[in-house]
Amino acid sequence: MKQLSAATIRLLSSSQVITSVVSLVKELVENSLDARATSIDVKLENYGFDKIEVRDNGDGIKAADVPVMAVKHYTSKINSHEDLQSLQTYGFRGEALGSICCIAEVSVTTKTADDDFSTQYVLDSYGHVTSQKPSHLGQGTTVTVHKLFKNLPVRKQFYSTTKKCKEEIKRVQDLLMAYGIIKPNLRIIFTHNKAVIWQKTRVSDHKMALLSVLGTAVMSSMVPFQHQCEDSEVLLSGFLPKPDSNHTLTSLSSPGRSFIFINQRLVYQKDILKLIRLYCNLTFSKDPIQSYPIFFISIIIPSSAVDVNVTPDKTQVMMQNKESVLRAVENVLMSLYGNLPGILPVENNN
Ligand code: ADP
Numbered sequence: 094m095k096q097l098s099a100a101t102i103r104l105l106s107s108s109q110v111i112t113s114v115v116s117l118v119k120e121l122v123e124n125s126l127d128a129r130a131t132s133i134d135v136k137l138e139n140y141g142f143d144k145i146e147v148r149d150n151g152d153g154i155k156a157a158d159v160p161v162m163a164v165k166h167y168t169s170k171i172n173s174h175e176d177l178q179s180l181q182t183y184g185f186r187g188e189a190l191g192s193i194c195c196i197a198e199v200s201v202t203t204k205t206a207d208d209d210f211s212t213q214y215v216l217d218s219y220g221h222v223t224s225q226k227p228s229h230l231g232q233g234t235t236v237t238v239h240k241l242f243k244n245l246p247v248r249k250q251f252y253s254t255t256k257k258c259k260e261e262i263k264r265v266q267d268l269l270m271a272y273g274i275i276k277p278n279l280r281i282i283f284t285h286n287k288a289v290i291w292q293k294t295r296v297s298d299h300k301m302a303l304l305s306v307l308g309t310a311v312m313s314s315m316v317p318f319q320h321q322c323e324d325s326e327v328l329l330s331g332f333l334p335k336p337d338s339n340h341t342l343t344s345l346s347s348p349g350r351s352f353i354f355i356n357q358r359l360v361y362q363k364d365i366l367k368l369i370r371l372y373c374n375l376t377f378s379k380d381p382i383q384s385y386p387i388f389f390i391s392i393i394i395p396s397s398a399v400d401v402n403v404t405p406d407k408t409q410v411m412m413q414n415k416e417s418v419l420r421a422v423e424n425v426l427m428s429l430y431g432n433l434p435g436i437l438p439v440e441n442n443n
């Protein structure tokens with residue numbers, strides 16, 4: 094038996110953190126949000142394979158932090174594992190920039206409020222700065238990625254059809270829409286090959302954000318809800334399809350527009366999704382296999398009751414009191430759609 098080389102270990106873990114174009118964009122956008130950005134531009138060229146660029150107007154990166162900003166396991170967000178108990182940021186492992194450097198070519202341009210001008214840094218595959226030069230960009234950070242998956246031929250091959258590439262653009266759009274909803278005050282522009290695919294201006298609240306993301310037709314068929322659990326510190330709020338709406342579920346259906354947030358984090362929660370789908374499908378009696386109800390649910394629970402470090406891409410979380418959260422979601426569904434199935438799926442994990 095032999096130990097894997099350091100370079101192989103790096104590549105294996107990096108390719109688990111950055112699994113796709115959309116997961117790369119997600120990491121960069123979350124970094125921008127952690128830096129308190131209120132404006133984010135996402136530019137793709139050739140579906141991201143020629144270029145992915147995420148520009149923000151956030152805090153920027155201090156010159157002292159630049160040498161380690163893309164070195165794996167360096168982070169400005171937590172000091173130790175215990176800090177996850179009170180996590181306020183999307184990032185915490187210091188892995189994204191380092192992983193991207195390992196599977197693509199990366200440069201970072203940044204300026205803090207204290208800097209006189211911005212500087213562009215070119216990074217090598219270990220996340221070390223190899224050169225730097227002054228730049229004209231304003232405050233904030235721009236991460237530019239070329240040659241994505243240059244050393245992962247199978248993954249690159251996976252995107253060899255236009256259909257797959259187009260699906261990925263749609264997934265990036267869905268992702269940005271999700272952040273547009275959860276962060277009403279965020280302006281987003283998403284372009285592909287210089288054409289604007291989707292954009293959102295700053296608005297005052299979640300309702301206005303949903304309106305700008307989903308449009309008036311869809312929103313007129315949605316109903317707001319809010320529910321505070323009595324026995325736990327769990328607050329649910331969001332929008333679900335109106336039970337008496339004239340719209341069929343088909344017009345309110347789109348995979349990728351089922352937005353579930355836990356503590357502002359976009360997550361994949363199979364049980365919650367299943368429960369909402371079940372009630373919507375029975376209410377609107379459309380083809381239950383094909384229908385994906387559009388909805389937005391925000392769950393706020395104490396950060397000490399959530400484990401966000403479950404998967405490398407951070408899309409799954411574990412909740413301490415999952416049963417009571419599921420019961421709360423079902424209570425909301427029952428009061429809206431009536432006492433339909435009344436069954437709570439019980440599974441042990443996620
Ligand atoms: P993490 O987000 O887990 O800390 P990353 O590799 O994503 O790890 O980022 C490393 C560090 O680089 C962050 O902790 C932050 O200090 C800095 N950083 C990355 N992107 C930005 C950005 N857009 N704006 C400001 N700082 C950033």
Ligand code: MG
Nearest residue numbers: 120124184189
């Ligand atoms: Mg990060």
